[in-house]
Amino acid sequence: MKMDSCLFTLVFGLSMLGGCLARVVTVSPGPLIRVEGQTVSIRCDVTEYSGPSEQDFEWAMSKEANGKKMNIISSFDTRYSNPLLRKRVASGDISVVRLKDNEVELKIAEVKSTDAGFYWCQTPSTDSVISGNYEAKVQLTVILNTLKVSPLTPPPVVPEGSDLTLSCNVTRELSHPTYLSVTWSVKRGATSEEILTFGPQGDVVTGAKYTRRYADGGIRLVPGKNGFFELVISKVTTSDEGTYECNGTEWTYENGGKWIKIVESTKEMGTVSVTPTEKLLGSNTWICVGAKGGVVLVLIIVVIVCCVRSKQKKRMQLKDEEELRLAWTNDQQHHQHNHPSDPRHHRCQQQPAGHTGPRQHRSKQQREQQQQHPRALDPPGAYPEPSPRRLPQAPRPVDKTDDEQPPPLPQPNKKAVKIQRV
Ligand SMILES: *[C@@H]1O[C@H](CO)[C@@H](O)[C@H](O)[C@H]1NC(C)=O
Ligand SMILES: *[C@@H]1O[C@H](CO)[C@@H](O)[C@H](O)[C@H]1NC(C)=O
Numbered sequence: 001m002k003m004d005s006c007l008f009t010l011v012f013g014l015s016m017l018g019g020c021l022a023r024v025v026t027v028s029p030g031p032l033i034r035v036e037g038q039t040v041s042i043r044c045d046v047t048e049y050s051g052p053s054e055q056d057f058e059w060a061m062s063k064e065a066n067g068k069k070m071n072i073i074s075s076f077d078t079r080y081s082n083p084l085l086r087k088r089v090a091s092g093d094i095s096v097v098r099l100k101d102n103e104v105e106l107k108i109a110e111v112k113s114t115d116a117g118f119y120w121c122q123t124p125s126t127d128s129v130i131s132g133n134y135e136a137k138v139q140l141t142v143i144l145n146t147l148k149v150s151p152l153t154p155p156p157v158v159p160e161g162s163d164l165t166l167s168c169n170v171t172r173e174l175s176h177p178t179y180l181s182v183t184w185s186v187k188r189g190a191t192s193e194e195i196l197t198f199g200p201q202g203d204v205v206t207g208a209k210y211t212r213r214y215a216d217g218g219i220r221l222v223p224g225k226n227g228f229f230e231l232v233i234s235k236v237t238t239s240d241e242g243t244y245e246c247n248g249t250e251w252t253y254e255n256g257g258k259w260i261k262i263v264e265s266t267k268e269m270g271t272v273s274v275t276p277t278e279k280l281l282g283s284n285t286w287i288c289v290g291a292k293g294g295v296v297l298v299l300i301i302v303v304i305v306c307c308v309r310s311k312q313k314k315r316m317q318l319k320d321e322e323e324l325r326l327a328w329t330n331d332q333q334h335h336q337h338n339h340p341s342d343p344r345h346h347r348c349q350q351q352p353a354g355h356t357g358p359r360q361h362r363s364k365q366q367r368e369q370q371q372q373h374p375r376a377l378d379p380p381g382a383y384p385e386p387s388p389r390r391l392p393q394a395p396r397p398v399d400k401t402d403d404e405q406p407p408p409l410p411q412p413n414k415k416a417v418k419i420q421r422v
Helices: 002-019 083-091 208-215 278-337 343-350 357-372 395-404 414-421
Strands: 024-027 032-035 040-047 058-062 070-074 094-100 103-108 117-122 135-143 148-151 157-159 164-171 179-188 191-198 204-206 219-223 228-233 242-254 258-275
Touching (some): 024 117, 024 135, 032 242, 040 135, 070 083, 070 094, 083 094, 148 242, 148 258, 164 179, 164 242, 164 258, 191 208, 191 219, 191 228, 208 219
Parallel strands (some): 032 135
Antiparallel strands (some): 024 040, 058 070, 117 135, 148 164, 164 228, 179 191, 179 242, 219 228, 242 258
16 A cells, blocks of 8 residues: 555656656857858757657747748658749758768758847747747858968978978958967878867967977967967978978867867968988088098108118118128128138029029128118218118118119119219
């Protein structure tokens, strides 16, 4: 008995609640600001209704908030439209799109300035009891397209490592509260890569491939006055080549926290190619010049050393000759007097060409003689002085070449003679 009364109360309560359902038709609060020639979409939904789940909708418009309505389009009645609008409905310029059982969208593909006014969304009742709102309205404001995107043409060729400034002027006539954004992108072949977007709220959004570079300061934004924006790409590389574009977009902010793009314009800025920098080329050239210079310097040193050595050699040869002449004279004298006191000189005379052994012995002694009277023939500063370390070594190659040659020794040239005279 107690259980039954409870159940009755619950059923009664639910039936009362059902009976109290009040239909709610909702459109965007607006006002909607749209640009002439652009697409307009106005959504409408219905809740708190009874009857079939799928609801029907009718759209009408009035010039004044409570003025005479003109039927536009219906989701169920093809003959609903005002004759003035039938053409636009037939062509699809004006259409209604069902999004859900309880939601549709009125679409105007290309809005005209004469389309400005109040748009009414109405739902025929499917309720057992008429209750709630069966229609809702929103104001549509149609503004002229005053968006202008005028970029400056970037230099067609930039050296690698330099800065590339991409200037773009994005303006509109401010008759209603609209906002602007500017987007730079680069096209390479068929693909277009977004670099950076500034706005519409003063925020910066970078393209995926440019996020790091922006964070590192390799890309910076210079917002100027009156819609003049500059994007500076630092230290360009050949990967920055491409056709740059500037996109200006005008936005409106609607109640409900939505940013609506109302018009956009994309302009090609120009194609930029990147050449290897003079700096890089310069450093290469410097390396080249340095290397060549080094080689030349080494050659000069080699030539100087050779000159010095050959002069020393000639001096040596002259000395050798002198000595040999002396020795020869001595030998002749010894032979004449039958007195071979000096076997060294004797052997030297009999030695065949190319035989080195005894000659080295002789040369060693000669060296010793030379070292006892070093450079006796040279006045100081007569010609470049070899380093002291080389001095004891200098006669060696003389001996070697000397060894290859049998006496008489090569004729000294005039220069060597001169030196000897000194
Ligand atoms: C930007 O464009 C506007 C409108 O076209 C113009 O008045 C303004 O002088 C331009 N600014 C620059 C810096 O080019
Ligand atoms: C222009 O920029 C807007 C906003 O970033 C973007 O939605 C749109 O796709 C861009 N249009 C073109 C043609 O790049």
